[in-house]
Amino acid sequence: xxxxxxxxxxLVTQMGNDxxxxxxxxxxxxxxxxxxxxxxxxxxxxxxxxxxxxIINETVPNRFSPKSPDKAHLNLHINSLELGDSAVYFxxxxxxxxxYNEQFFGPGTRLTVL
Amino acid sequence: xxxxxxxxxEISVVEKEDVTLDCVYETRDTTYYLxxxxxxxxxxxxxxxxxxxxxxxxxxxxxxxxxxxxxxxxFNFTITASQVVDSAVYFxxxxxxxxxxxxxxxxxxLTVHP
Numbered sequence: 001x002x003x004x005x006x007x008x009x010x011l012v013t014q015m016g017n018d019x020x021x022x023x024x025x026x027x028x029x030x031x032x033x034x035x036x037x038x039x040x041x042x043x044x045x046x047x048x049x050x051x052x053x054x055i056i057n058e059t060v061p062n063r064f065s066p067k068s069p070d071k072a073h074l075n076l077h078i079n080s081l082e083l084g085d086s087a088v089y090f091x092x093x094x095x096x097x098x099x100y101n102e103q104f105f106g107p108g109t110r111l112t113v114l
Numbered sequence: 115x116x117x118x119x120x121x122x123x124e125i126s127v128v129e130k131e132d133v134t135l136d137c138v139y140e141t142r143d144t145t146y147y148l149x150x151x152x153x154x155x156x157x158x159x160x161x162x163x164x165x166x167x168x169x170x171x172x173x174x175x176x177x178x179x180x181x182x183x184x185x186x187x188x189f190n191f192t193i194t195a196s197q198v199v200d201s202a203v204y205f206x207x208x209x210x211x212x213x214x215x216x217x218x219x220x221x222x223x224l225t226v227h228p
Contacts (some may be wrong), residue, residue: 021194031214032189033214033216035216039161040220041203041220041221042151042220042221043205043218043221044218045183045215045216048213048214048215055213056213065198068159078214088157092161094201094214101214102149102161102164102222103214103216104161105158105159107158108157108158108159
C-alpha cells in the first residue's frame with residue numbers, strides 16, 4: 001500500500017549508459033515532482049508535472065527527460081550518464097499544483113555512476 | 115528568488131536535552147508556505163509541518179514545536195527532551211504561492227547521543 005513508490009531503489013551503472021527511474025503514486029494526486037539530492041544532502045527540484053503537463057523545468061541538462069504517461073506515473077530517463085549524476089533521486093506527489101499542499105515523497109533511488 | 119538558510123550544519127546533543135533548529139528564509143512573495151521535513155538514516159523524507167505566511171501562531175505537536183516570526187523571516191523548530199530516534203537530517207523548505215516548487219535549506223544533521 002505504498003503511497004509513492006520508485007523503482008529501482010538502487011542503480012549502479014557505467015558512465016555513458018542510459019537509464020530510467022520509475023515513479024508511481026496511488027494517492028490520486030494531480031501533481032508529481034522529481035528532486036535530486038546530492039552527496040552533501042542538498043535537495044533541489046528538477047521537474048514537476050501537473051496532470052501530465054510539464055509545469056516546472058529547472059536548469060537541468062537535457063540529458064534528463066521526464067515522461068508522464070498518466071497522472072499516476074512520472075518517469076525519469078537519463079541519457080549518457082556522467083559521474084556527476086550520482087545522487088539520490090526522489091519522486092514526490094501532491095494533491096494539486098498548489099504550494100499549500102504537502103508533498104509526499106517516495107523512498108528515493110540511489111544512482112551510482114562508475 | 116527564494117532562499118532558505120539553515121546555518122547549523124550539525125548539532126550534537128545528549129538525550130533529554132532540548133534543541134532548536136534554526137531556519138531563515140528570503141522571499142519577495144507576500145504569500146508563501148513553509149515546511150519542515152525529517153530525513154532519518156533510512157533515507158525517506160517525512161513531512162513534519164506546514165505553515166502559511168498569514169498564520170504566525172506557534173504550533174506544538176508532542177515534543178515538537180515551531181516558532182514562526184515573520185518580522186525576522188524565521189521558522190525555527192524545537193525538539194523538547196530529545197531522544198535517540200530524533201537523530202536525522204532536518205530540512206526547512208519554502209514554496210511560492212502559485213506552484214509547489216519546494217526550495218530547501220541545506221539541512222541540519224541532528225545527532226542525539228544516549
